[in-house]
Amino acid sequence: DxxxxxxxxxxxKTRGQQVTLRCSPKSGHDTVSWYQQALGQGPQFxxxxxxxxxxxxxxxxxxxxxxQFPNYSSELNVNALLLGDSALYLCASASxxxxxxxxxxxxxxxxx
Amino acid sequence: EDQVTQSPEALRLQEGExxxxxxxxxxxxxxxxxxxxxxxxxxxxxxxxxxxxxxxxEKERLKATLTKKESFLHITAPKPEDSATxxxxxxxxxxxxxxxxLTFGGGTRLMVKP
Numbered sequence: 001d002x003x004x005x006x007x008x009x010x011x012x013k014t015r016g017q018q019v020t021l022r023c024s025p026k027s028g029h030d031t032v033s034w035y036q037q038a039l040g041q042g043p044q045f046x047x048x049x050x051x052x053x054x055x056x057x058x059x060x061x062x063x064x065x066x067x068q069f070p071n072y073s074s075e076l077n078v079n080a081l082l083l084g085d086s087a088l089y090l091c092a093s094a095s096x097x098x099x100x101x102x103x104x105x106x107x108x109x110x111x112x
Numbered sequence: 113e114d115q116v117t118q119s120p121e122a123l124r125l126q127e128g129e130x131x132x133x134x135x136x137x138x139x140x141x142x143x144x145x146x147x148x149x150x151x152x153x154x155x156x157x158x159x160x161x162x163x164x165x166x167x168x169x170e171k172e173r174l175k176a177t178l179t180k181k182e183s184f185l186h187i188t189a190p191k192p193e194d195s196a197t198x199x200x201x202x203x204x205x206x207x208x209x210x211x212x213x214l215t216f217g218g219g220t221r222l223m224v225k226p
Contacts, residue, residue, distance in 0.1 A: 004155070033213065042116075042199055042216030043156070056213050090155050097212055099144040099163075099203055103155035 002027055004093050004104035012110045013081050021076040021107045025093030031055075032074040033101060034066060035090040043090055049074050050096075078109075086111045118200050118217035125224050128189045133220045135200030136182040145183050146214065147176050148199040156199055190224045197221045 005024045013019050025032050031050045035043035045058035049068035068074045072093075078085055088108050092101035115138045125131055137145065144163055148156035160169040162178040169176045173194065175186040185198055201214040 006155075031212075035214075035216075040218075042118075042201075042218045043214070045213040045215070048213060058213065088153075092214075094212065099212060100146070100158060100161055101212070101214060102158055103148070105155045106153075108153070 004029075004091055004102055006089075006091050006104040006107050008107060009105070010108045010110075012112060015081055015083060015111055017081050018077065018079045019081060019109060021078075021089050021091075021109070022073065023076070023091030023093075023104060024073045025091075026102050029093035029095050029102070030072050031094045031096060031098075032068060032072065033092045033094070034074070034076045035092065035103075036060075037088040037090055037106070039087070046076070081111045083111050085109065116200060116202055116215055116217035118198075118220050120220060121218065122221040123223070125187075125190055125222070127191055127224055127226050130186070130188045130190070132187070133185040133198055133222070134182060135185070135217055137200075137202045137217075138181075139202050139204045139215075141205035143203040143205045143212070145178055146201045146203070147174075147183070147185055148201065150197045150199055150219070152197075159198075187222070190222075192224050192226050195222055195224045 033048040034046040037043040047057040052068045063079045065077045088106045090106045091104045094101045119134045147159040150156045160176040165180045197219045199219045201216045
């Protein structure tokens with residue numbers, strides 16, 4: 001049973017560029033959430049997708065956008081990258097509105 | 113506004129030395145409290161969900177408990193392989209059909225020395 005997968009594993013971008021991160025949910029899950037985790041801190045909620053729509057959003061600027069595909073996989077896009085966007089980006093999946101969320105290994109983004 | 117605070121920030125134990133990690137929270141209505149384990153550079157690994165005050169869950173050397181204001185993660189006779197960051201998160205009941213976001217604390221970094 002495949003768990004949550006994310007790609008790429010690591011990414012280095014220059015300030016001002018745009019980046020796209022990808023996530024495939026755990027088998028049987030249809031809800032995908034994205035979190036940002038700065039070094040030494042707990043994850044912060046970015047947004048959640050269900051039925052291809054953004055269902056809930058955290059306190060992040062519009063530079064952060066996303067998409068969910070019919071197969072439930074998801075993308076996180078970040079425009080006009082800032083140095084402060086350097087972090088571990090985590091994807092979590094769940095079944096419907098089930099309480100438990102299961103996380104992928106994350107994508108380490110470094111902005112220089 | 114939801115708030116989750118974990119203490120201590122870091123904890124060093126000798127192998128076999130039992131201890132507890134604390135997670136205090138303030139939410140309007142608790143839908144669930146979650147404990148995760150996170151190894152360096154990896155994603156959080158789900159450990160427990162607690163739903164209501166008085167509930168307890170156990171897994172190997174770990175036991176999680178919940179009151180109306182806080183949760184404890186008790187570690188009995190820890191081993192070096194228990195070294196990791198332990199994260200606590202809460203989920204709040206929503207009045208509308210919104211999602212089920214998690215609000216995390218800052219984590220407790222546990223180091224167990226042989």
